[in-house]
Amino acid sequence: MLDKFDLTILDELQRDGRLTNAELAQRVGLSAAPCWRRVRALEEAGYIRGYHADIDRQKIGLGVLAFVRLDADRNSGDVTRxxxxxxxxxxxxISCHYISGAGTFELQVVxxxxxxxxxxxxxxxxxxxNVKDLHTSFSLGEVKESRALPLAHLKAAT
Known part of the structure; x- marks a missing residue:
């Protein structure tokens, strides 16, 4: 069960994954050693899957972001795999999801x-x-983009 310290660690690391352990400990209200142990435990339990650089796709020349709904001909076992x-x-x-409604997959393509x-x-x-059809929409501008997950529902439970 996650406690308030774990949730604060997750929240702070989502905002800045490059925090030193000392900076993180100070923000969380723990000393360095217990903070480090908690981070390691969160990693080992799979709550923290990794640390990544957030790269601006436009600055590296990927100016088009498309949403592609892919319709499969059949949705069964080996063919789908x-x-x-x-x-x-x-x-x-850069992203692929099974979707409900029309279509089988929704892709984000750069x-x-x-x-x-x-x-x-x-x-x-x-x-x-097994692809039957593609339906594409293009991003005309980004209103919000974030990989940070909301944690308020977990904080309310503690």
Missing amino acids: ELEEAIRKIPEV AQDLDAFSRLARTVLINLP
Whole structure:
């Protein structure tokens, strides 16, 4: 069971994963050694999966963000697993989710420009195993982007 110290650690590390243990301990209200032990325990329990750099996709030349609904021809066992595995291998696909309603998967795809996206869609995505159709929407601007998860529901329970 997570306590208030664990939740504060998670909250602070979501905001800044580069905090030193001393800085984190001060923010959490613990001394350095217990704070370090708690961070390690959260990592080992799978609450903290890793630490990542947040890279600005536009600064590295990936100006197009597309949302691609992929319709599979059949949604069964081996065929679906083969499609999943093929999707995982495409570096331009930065996120993939099973979805309800129309379609099977929703992909987030990045590309340098519309021509690059078009080539990827026509040569790779439409030719994935068991793909029946693609439906694409393009981001016209980002209103909010965050990987930080809300923790208020956990704080209320403690």
